[in-house]
Amino acid sequence: MRAAKPPVIQIRRVTKSYGHGDAVVHALRGPMTGGGEPLGVDLDVAEGDYVAVMGSSGSGKSTLMNILGCLDVPTSGRYLLDGTDVGHLDEGQLSLVRNRKIGFVFQSFNLVPRTTALAQVELPLAYAGVRAAERRRRATAALGLVGLADRAGHKPNQLSGGQQQRVAVARALVTAPAMLLADEPTGNLDSHSTEEVLGIIDGLNARGRTVVVITHEDEVALHAKRVIRLVDGAIVSDVRQAPVDGPPPALAAAAGVVA
Amino acid sequence: MLRFAVAGLAANKVRSALTMLGVLIGVASVILLLAVGNGSSVAVKDSITSLGTNALTVSSSASRGSVTAAKKLTVEDAKALATATDTPSVKSVAPVVTTSGTALYGNISYQPGQIVGTYPAYFETSNLKVGKGDYFSADDVLNSRKVAVLGSTTATELFATEDPVGKKITIGGTPFTVVGVLKTKGSTGFNDPDDVVIAPLPTVQNAFTGFGSVNQILVQASSAEATTEAQSDITRILMGTHAIKDATKVDFRISNQTSLLSARESTDRTFTVLLGAVAAISLLVGGIGITNIMLVTVAERTREIGIRKALGAPRAVILGQFLAESTLLSVIGAGLGVLVGIAGSHFPVVGIKPVVIPESVLGAFGIAVAIGLFFGSYPANRAAALRPIDALRHE
Ligand SMILES: Nc1ncnc2c1ncn2[C@@H]1O[C@H](COP(=O)(O)OP(=O)(O)OP(=O)(O)O)[C@@H](O)[C@H]1O
Numbered sequence A: 001m002r003a004a005k006p007p008v009i010q011i012r013r014v015t016k017s018y019g020h021g022d023a024v025v026h027a028l029r030g031p032m033t034g035g036g037e038p039l040g041v042d043l044d045v046a047e048g049d050y051v052a053v054m055g056s057s058g059s060g061k062s063t064l065m066n067i068l069g070c071l072d073v074p075t076s077g078r079y080l081l082d083g084t085d086v087g088h089l090d091e092g093q094l095s096l097v098r099n100r101k102i103g104f105v106f107q108s109f110n111l112v113p114r115t116t117a118l119a120q121v122e123l124p125l126a127y128a129g130v131r132a133a134e135r136r137r138r139a140t141a142a143l144g145l146v147g148l149a150d151r152a153g154h155k156p157n158q159l160s161g162g163q164q165q166r167v168a169v170a171r172a173l174v175t176a177p178a179m180l181l182a183d184e185p186t187g188n189l190d191s192h193s194t195e196e197v198l199g200i201i202d203g204l205n206a207r208g209r210t211v212v213v214i215t216h217e218d219e220v221a222l223h224a225k226r227v228i229r230l231v232d233g234a235i236v237s238d239v240r241q242a243p244v245d246g247p248p249p250a251l252a253a254a255a256g257v258v259a
Numbered sequence B: 001m002l003r004f005a006v007a008g009l010a011a012n013k014v015r016s017a018l019t020m021l022g023v024l025i026g027v028a029s030v031i032l033l034l035a036v037g038n039g040s041s042v043a044v045k046d047s048i049t050s051l052g053t054n055a056l057t058v059s060s061s062a063s064r065g066s067v068t069a070a071k072k073l074t075v076e077d078a079k080a081l082a083t084a085t086d087t088p089s090v091k092s093v094a095p096v097v098t099t100s101g102t103a104l105y106g107n108i109s110y111q112p113g114q115i116v117g118t119y120p121a122y123f124e125t126s127n128l129k130v131g132k133g134d135y136f137s138a139d140d141v142l143n144s145r146k147v148a149v150l151g152s153t154t155a156t157e158l159f160a161t162e163d164p165v166g167k168k169i170t171i172g173g174t175p176f177t178v179v180g181v182l183k184t185k186g187s188t189g190f191n192d193p194d195d196v197v198i199a200p201l202p203t204v205q206n207a208f209t210g211f212g213s214v215n216q217i218l219v220q221a222s223s224a225e226a227t228t229e230a231q232s233d234i235t236r237i238l239m240g241t242h243a244i245k246d247a248t249k250v251d252f253r254i255s256n257q258t259s260l261l262s263a264r265e266s267t268d269r270t271f272t273v274l275l276g277a278v279a280a281i282s283l284l285v286g287g288i289g290i291t292n293i294m295l296v297t298v299a300e301r302t303r304e305i306g307i308r309k310a311l312g313a314p315r316a317v318i319l320g321q322f323l324a325e326s327t328l329l330s331v332i333g334a335g336l337g338v339l340v341g342i343a344g345s346h347f348p349v350v351g352i353k354p355v356v357i358p359e360s361v362l363g364a365f366g367i368a369v370a371i372g373l374f375f376g377s378y379p380a381n382r383a384a385a386l387r388p389i390d391a392l393r394h395e
């Protein structure tokens, strides 16, 4: 019974602010108290869910995502990942979590310079201690999945923006992480590439991976089972479009058309 | 990991090469300068031992605090030393007079550095070997024969390629028959030991200096260990002949090669230490160069570090990558430095032939690599400690 499982992501009263005094910026703050104190953001994401995070520029989407990906630490509040409080983990355990549990796709692709696409995708496997031959096999498969098998030997400066983004997606899914976090994975792609990348992500979710994706585009949000809207660092709406344990809406619709 | 490090260095060839050059110069100068210092002390040691470590030189000195004029050394003093029966430490005795003059052969005229009048024992004591002909004999001394042995420099100056043995030369109007030519000893500094004419003592006294005092008495001790004993024997005997009661008021001085040797050695050591210090500083500067480059590299690649950490790179991997780079820099730089240092030590520097000290090669290499590790670890640590998001946001 999936519904009985505890949520993979639980954040409680999380705030993130930058700067001090008058210049302070509350990138994440949640609802305010009467006295103007931020209460913090609460959010649960169930295993297998497909969440789209929307909001205008500067509303705190990336800030939230970085905290979910254990790349940043909240100013206050708690983050439980699979029931463990991430705040209590040390450096080594955190790198393990980043490596094993999370696949991260950045808003700016963040590929390692001067490194071929294949080596790029092999990196997380190398850090996980996977042997060279196995690493090569899985990385090649992941590149094939994003349609870049023929670009394996190319370095980032020899790839188009869309191709770089697909390498980043391949790198995020090569370790088969339980959770895929994508910060505007289609922001730099044309509609055709967008459909391709979304197709890959839908497929991953259909196989049980939890997906959180940030987007500005309504078409992208249509692929998600649940849509969250942020305004000025607080969640203002949370809409469910499809049940957690069903297939992602786009795949369901396609299946429906065929049927 | 090594492959990553090589790729990292290759990404900025000029910079890596310049950093290595810094280390290279440091290591090479340590090896070379220490080799020069060592070479000079080896040369001094060689020249002193070539004089014979068993040799003791007695020379006259005015006794301090005494009003009476110092008694000069005489042939009688030498005879007293030679005939004393209770002195097994003294092997042979040779009184020495030195003078100068111009030697003539045919129409060639040459002024040798020194004209020495002495006994045959002088040759052995001073470690002089005859190359052509023979030494003069005790008989020549007894009969004041006008014979001479030439140093190799003097021989070539006067005779060029001709064989001097049996030829007659004239020195200050006195004809001498050349009986032998010494083997070349080689220069040990300003005076050339091969630029001499050596003749029997009475002959030289008769022709030049007169039968008064002698300049030195050269004594050969029976062994290197016996020099101290010989020294006290000589003191005792000469105090007798000079009628001196107080050992602090002697009018002669005995110097041995060992004391000369240790004096020269200690100045040489100071010299070597100074050279070493200069070289060590350049090695340190090379190390600072590594730190600098690694700091720049880390700053430049902070975003990359952020990406790697976001992908789950453990701290040790990041640390290892940058340490591997800095160590590689210093190992290659130091390795080339060793080659350059050893190659450079094949050429004489300011007249000194450098002699490489093996320890200095190992030491310089080891220190350079240690410096690479040590100075590289600071930037590497800084890189590894970054929080992923801070590294990613780095401009
Ligand atoms: N390191 C920082 N220092 C100061 N302020 C920051 C920092 N990072 C983010 N902010 C601020 O926090 C707020 C939220 O930023 P965030 O990057 O989360 O926005 P976003 O919703 O992802 O926007 P976009 O859609 O443009 O990517 C912004 O006002 C931004 O200026």
Ligand SMILES: [Mg+2]
Pocket: A061, A062, A063, A107, A183
């Ligand atoms: Mg953003």
